[in-house]
Amino acid sequence: MKVRINCMLILWLLVMNTAFSQGRMELTDLKGSFNYGKSVAVFGGSVSVIPASDTAKALWKKYLGMTITNYGVGGAGFSSLQGKSLQQQVNEAGVFDIYILWASTNDYTNHRAIGNYTDYTEFDGYDTTKLTTQAGGINYCIKRIYEINPQAAIYFFTSSKAFNDRGGYDPYYENGMNRYVEMQKQICALHGIPVLDQFYTGGYNIYNKQLYYHDAIHMNAKGYKRLGELQVSFLAFP
Numbered sequence: 001m002k003v004r005i006n007c008m009l010i011l012w013l014l015v016m017n018t019a020f021s022q023g024r025m026e027l028t029d030l031k032g033s034f035n036y037g038k039s040v041a042v043f044g045g046s047v048s049v050i051p052a053s054d055t056a057k058a059l060w061k062k063y064l065g066m067t068i069t070n071y072g073v074g075g076a077g078f079s080s081l082q083g084k085s086l087q088q089q090v091n092e093a094g095v096f097d098i099y100i101l102w103a104s105t106n107d108y109t110n111h112r113a114i115g116n117y118t119d120y121t122e123f124d125g126y127d128t129t130k131l132t133t134q135a136g137g138i139n140y141c142i143k144r145i146y147e148i149n150p151q152a153a154i155y156f157f158t159s160s161k162a163f164n165d166r167g168g169y170d171p172y173y174e175n176g177m178n179r180y181v182e183m184q185k186q187i188c189a190l191h192g193i194p195v196l197d198q199f200y201t202g203g204y205n206i207y208n209k210q211l212y213y214h215d216a217i218h219m220n221a222k223g224y225k226r227l228g229e230l231q232v233s234f235l236a237f238p
Helices: 002-032 051-064 086-091 128-132 134-148 178-191 221-236
Strands: 039-044 067-070 098-102 153-157
Touching: 039 086, 051 067, 051 221, 086 134, 098 134, 128 134, 134 153, 134 178, 153 178, 153 221
Parallel strands: 039 067, 039 098, 098 153
Antiparallel strands: none
16 A cells, blocks of 8 residues: 555656646747747738737737837728728838738728639739739738748738627628638638638637727727737747
8 A cells, every 4th residue: 555655646746747847848938939039020900000909919029039010000901992901011011030911800891892712813813903802912912922032931810800790700690701701711721821810719709898809899908918829829839
């Protein structure tokens, strides 16, 4: 019996030591990320650039040592018809290690055409008339970034939920924003771009929106902290 107890004690000590070691590893693991210390350019609408969004980006800097340059402009979308579009923003960018396309809700809320995943690609001969669609705008941004930096790492953040109407948060609503998000993911699949699905996995809903949103579309600092933790996890090991 005494031998059995001693064996159990040794086993328990080994487990606790392993758990402790793993806990310590988790605090330093991000320095082992391929993306640690990289330069980052961010493109998007207001959700990517409002002051509260700095809460998320501060986590990128803290845990991943990233240097961040913001190109986002309020009201922007991927469609060339939507504000200072992400197409225009990308045109102004220089060389960075990482380019983040942070989708807004503006193409959806302003009823811009979704388009087809083949818009402005080799499949249609880079038809510039398709740049008015969300799909054409995304394909333009990806193509243009690789022209600026052929070795670029491109990551895509999908649109997050919005609560201005049912379509902004219900993934099954017939004419909802889910259609725009699905197109975002299809295009990224075509080009092999890693995607953070903020619409489906952000964790925001009608029961907790009052904690994380300061209006129907924009998150508060607490909401961006929650989102930033998800983004750090994604950016560390995409």
